[in-house]
Amino acid sequence: MANPAPRAEFSARYFVESSVASEKIAQVIAGEQSSGTFLALPGETDELKERSRARVVRIEPLAPVLQPTLPSAYVDRRPHGGVFHRAEIEIAFPVANVGANLSSLLATVAGNLYELGEVTGLRLLDLDLAPDYAARFAGPAFGVAGTRRLAGVHGRPLIGTIIKPSIGLTPVQTAELVDSLCAAGIDFIKDDELMADPPYAPFDERLRAVMPVLQRHADRLGRMPMYAINISGSVDEMLRRHDAVLAAGGSCVMVSVNWVGFAAVEHLRRHAQLPIHGHRNGWGALTRHPGLGFSFQAYQKLWRMAGVDHLHVNGIRSKFWEPDDSVVASARACLSPWAGLQPLMPVFSSGQWAGLAPDLYGALGAVDLMHLAGGGIIGHPDGIAAGMASMREGWEAAVAGIGLGTYAESHPALRRALVHFGNL
CATH class of the missing domain: 3.20.20.110 (Ribulose bisphosphate carboxylase, large subunit, C-terminal domain)
Structure with missing residues (x-):
């Protein structure tokens, strides 16, 4: 049997600051913005993950800070090391999760990840779409x-x-x-x-x-x-x-x-x-x-x-x-x-x-x-x-x-x- 074609993806790059390690928060964001949630669910099978879960492409660590940029009651309720980790991260999302729906794309790259409790700073830095995917959106006429x-x-x-x-x-x-x-x-x-x-x-x-x-x-x-x-x-x-x-x-x-x-x-x-x-x-x-x-x-x-x-x-x-x-x-x-x-x-x-x-x-x-x-x-x-x-x-x-x-x-x-x- 021939190997299945690789799934089509688009990616987003972020600045992120968090009370947990950058590797962990990157995985949390990838899960939250695709097939995962705050605990494992029976329906999230390996097959579903392969098809629908976002993946962390890269993490570039930045210098940590001792005070959070943004307040978080979630962080206040939990002990942490007093260090807030910073990084630039890139996450790839399956095109099939979104289709040619700009509102859904925005919910994916700029939705609930801004509200995650561990996150004390988050900025969407860039987007990357393949031309065949971008062509499905309206685009400038003039x-x-x-x-x-x-x-x-x-x-x-x-x-x-x-x-x-x-x-x-x-x-x-x-x-x-x-x-x-x-x-x-x-x-x-x-x-x-x-x-x-x-x-x-x-x-x-x-x-x-x-x-x-x-x-x-x-x-x-x-x-x-x-x-x-x-x-x-x-x-x-x-x-x-x-x-x-x-x-x-x-x-x-x-x-x-x-x-x-x-x-x-x-x-x-x-x-x-x-x-x-x-x-x-x-x-x-x-x-x-x-x-x-x-x-x-x-x-x-x-x-x-x-x-x-x-x-x-x-x-x-x-x-x-x-x-x-x-x-x-x-x-x-x-x-x-x-x-x-x-x-x-x-x-x-x-x-x-x-x-x-x-x-x-x-x-x-x-x-x-x-x-x-x-x-x-x-x-x-x-x-x-x-x-x-x-x-x-x-x-x-x-x-x-x-x-x-x-x-x-x-x-x-x-x-x-x-x-x-x-x-x-």
């Missing part, structure tokens, strides 16, 4: 190439902004701002994540007010500025809103991915005919503590599987907590080939302005990105047109390898931006 095609922008970053003030503008006021931005040559506009369907600016009224403005400028420019209108809501609401944007001639929709959820985004993706702009608000709750949550490397892979086309990565020297090297690494992760799925368009936003272009370009070494500046464009002292011009000029200087000061001598919008924003 990604970088499709976004550039729809926006009509090639060979440079898409320069964009956020509707500001974030909330409070009526549909008419929003349309007036969009008109000014389009007149200035903007590539991309997005709603703030706080703006979805408030009673003073309902989604449908905003769409009706904004689309004629975009169409008029599209006729003038030969390309439509991409406007990611926020369709976040229930699944039914998002599908209806997507269809309304499509029917009106729009070219992008935005969702707050963490709050509408993976299954909702995947369902939207399978329905959608427009790029999905993924806003990650709330991401800090999932990643800010280094001993808990998710790395962005794993996070972007999950959203890539769900089918977003753009994903926010923060901004360099921004108003948020994240260091620049982490921001740039996140963008690289979005652009890196993985499992045959299209790369994501990384979106740099938060405290951005023209003077950051050289550092961003130097760190990333690529122009496949969106660079969004709210105040950096709308708050330019000479107005929106000058703000947009300064962003273009900053990137022209960056890509050409010309110092900002030198380039600003013959580019007044950039010169004013350097004076106005340079000390912020």
Whole structure:
């Protein structure tokens, strides 16, 4: 009899801290997240284990610590040696346990293992799927190439902004701002994540007010500025809103991915005919503590599987907590080939302005990105047109390898931006 084919697997890599030895907690996690439980059961036969139990692939010990990262009543109830063991571990899971079910995959790699009593620190660091398995998920429909095609922008970053003030503008006021931005040559506009369907600016009224403005400028420019209108809501609401944007001639929709959820985004993706702009608000709750949550490397892979086309990565020297090297690494992760799925368009936003272009370009070494500046464009002292011009000029200087000061001598919008924003 021929030997059976090896089972198909996918793997997850973790940082783990525990009151028990790393070898033991790795086996506990593998059992908990597959066929095992806290005691042996008659039904867990050798045959079932061979088919369904996860396996520990490797363990890389790290230096132990004397205090737990996270509290655990379970640990408090039991004597231990006062040492908390740390390691990076990799666990392989049978594909047959999950199938093409993203919710089930998440329950497998990021479910109850976070609640195990022996665990005092846990972070999902990475995922690895074979291309034939990844292809069973939705994946991005547009990604970088499709976004550039729809926006009509090639060979440079898409320069964009956020509707500001974030909330409070009526549909008419929003349309007036969009008109000014389009007149200035903007590539991309997005709603703030706080703006979805408030009673003073309902989604449908905003769409009706904004689309004629975009169409008029599209006729003038030969390309439509991409406007990611926020369709976040229930699944039914998002599908209806997507269809309304499509029917009106729009070219992008935005969702707050963490709050509408993976299954909702995947369902939207399978329905959608427009790029999905993924806003990650709330991401800090999932990643800010280094001993808990998710790395962005794993996070972007999950959203890539769900089918977003753009994903926010923060901004360099921004108003948020994240260091620049982490921001740039996140963008690289979005652009890196993985499992045959299209790369994501990384979106740099938060405290951005023209003077950051050289550092961003130097760190990333690529122009496949969106660079969004709210105040950096709308708050330019000479107005929106000058703000947009300064962003273009900053990137022209960056890509050409010309110092900002030198380039600003013959580019007044950039010169004013350097004076106005340079000390912020």
